[in-house]
Amino acid sequence: MDIIVCVKHVPDTAEAELKIDASGKAVDKAGLVYDINEWDDYALEEAVRIKEKQGGTVTAITIGSEDSDSTLRKCLARGADKAIRLTDPKFAGSDSYATAKILHSVIKTMHYDLILAGLQAGDDGATAVGPILAEMLGIPHATMVKKLELATGTAKVNRELEGGLEEQIEVKLPALLAVSTGINEPRYVSIMGIRKAMQKEIKIMTLADTGLTEAEVGEQGSWTRIEKLYVPPAEKQAEPVTGTPDEIAAKIVDLLRSRGLI
Amino acid sequence: MAKLFVLAEHRQGQLRDITFEMLTKGREIAEKTGTELTAVILGSNVKEHAKALAEYAQAVILVEDPRLENFNSEAYKKVLQALIAAHKPLLIMMGHTSYGVELAPRLAAALSIPLATDLIDLAFEADQLTATRQMYGGKVNVKTVVRKAETYIATIRTATFTPQKPSPPANGQILETPSPLTEDIAEKRFLQYVLPPPGGVDITAAEKLVGVGRGIKDQANMPLMEELAKTLGAVLACSRPIVDKGWLPTDRQVGSSGKTVKPKLYLALGISGAFQHVLGMKSSDLIIAVNKDPKAPIFSFADYAVVEDLFKIVLPLKNKVNEAKAQKT
Ligand SMILES: Cc1cc2nc3c(=O)[nH]c(=O)nc-3n(C[C@H](O)[C@H](O)[C@H](O)COP(=O)(O)OP(=O)(O)OC[C@H]3O[C@@H](n4cnc5c(N)ncnc54)[C@H](O)[C@@H]3O)c2cc1C
Ligand SMILES: Nc1ncnc2c1ncn2[C@@H]1O[C@H](COP(=O)(O)O)[C@@H](O)[C@H]1O
16 A cells, blocks of 8 residues: 655744744744654554555655755654655745645655545644645545544544544545544654664655646745734733742642632 | 625534534624625534524525435535535635534635635635634734635634624525535445543543643653642543543543533643643633743633743642641641
């Protein structure tokens, strides 16, 4: 089974201090640490597990600048056979629609039985690339995939609905599946593994290789254009509890006691 | 009159809240744009739903077909393609839910209609759709302008707009429309609903919850969190990554894909406060959040903010609670 996995190299922002840059349209990326998008990590793992079970190939594909090579190397170290990076200054400003067009331009020339993507890109993602790409390729898709069982020509898929409920559906292969976190447990890669993967080739492609025009990609080729970023207004103002750890603990205890909670 | 479509969402015989949230926001946009607020409901035996929708919308388009009994994005796509071609609505709103996320991008791509997703606000400004959503786990809001078009598709974040029934009720006309589906959808089939495994612990019944998030860093720290919870007489709950990693069972997860809780105390430790989590706990009586990042979104939902390394707080807190309990007896 030949599997293509779409991966994105994204900044980890959970603990980082984000600053909106001078343009007001992006966050200042300086100092941010990048890694594979959380959802794509699960997609890649799922692909490698399928390959280990039934043979075939796994190709990781990304659109991104040279830094994204570290995410592709991680994929190669984890068991991907090939890696493709699509890169061009003209791709900047692409929304999910333009992103899907770029991915489509290359994937349509490749052989695949299954395409895996993440449900969403955790940075500026729109939860949209997967289904758009599937429509362009003319193949069925499913998102929020929590469980996957392959049979001949079909996949049985559990999609997560709200509140813990799931639905089981069946899609014909080839299909595109956008996975949720928790579908598996991504394996750990050793430094050795990553070093070994350094020898594997990453195929680089640019706008010229896609057959797309400049107007079809980037901001021009997108449905949405960023006007401005701003810090969300607080829903309520939390009261700060300050002091040494012991003082903070004592204040919390007072608070709980006053409410009869201890 | 041009139409504004709101796609009604229903499952297992129930209209879902997001439908009424969208109809409320949709009414405001329809008034401003001079469009007719039109609820669209696809299903099988859903006339009762159509009646409920008519109280909110000026018109209800009802398409019934046994093939629409359970949600299927391909079936929905085909029906909506036909309805869009017939009515050329200005805007189609659907929920940013497990259904909307499956359907909207694919429908948009099929018809080359611009799409904006997961919106917390939207408006037509000088004839152009502007759409607001969040990025970076809720740390930043972004206002985007959507490319000019005749029709737009937008998915709306749940629990963002408060539903309000118009008074008097809109009393919209129900337009029964024949299903354009001519055959079964072979490439994608609904099989069954799968219920979550029966839980050992019911976090929704707990008076006090200690919620732990990715900030606790390592599974080795779980016993410490459990001890704190026990000392407090609380039950341990968590954000999704903790369940994804297998550190706690699914029934402990708080949030949109987990449980909604309303305890007297929610102590959040190392939880950033992503929307999907907050949705499940923001109605708690007392929320105390410990997070080392002063900009963590959780602080705009908490009553008390402790900006500190949680590992510096947990032990002193446990000790002080024990002291307080000792004094009492
Ligand atoms: C369809 C869908 C459904 C989802 N459903 C849910 C759901 O039901 N429930 C849910 O929770 N999430 C859900 N999520 C995921 C959600 O978007 C977030 O990714 C998740 O809530 C983040 O969990 P977290 O806050 O534990 O981790 P992070 O966002 O990684 O935050 C960790 C926090 O810990 C803080 N921290 C780190 N170290 C320390 C320390 N030593 N001391 C103090 N603080 C520290 C950091 O500053 C950071 O704020 C869903 C996502 C999707 C797409
Ligand atoms: N730049 C990119 N390169 C490769 N894949 C991408 C890129 N952006 C998004 N994707 C894929 O599309 C999924 C959904 O992203 P999004 O629709 O942007 O939230 C991601 O999890 C990836 O699998």
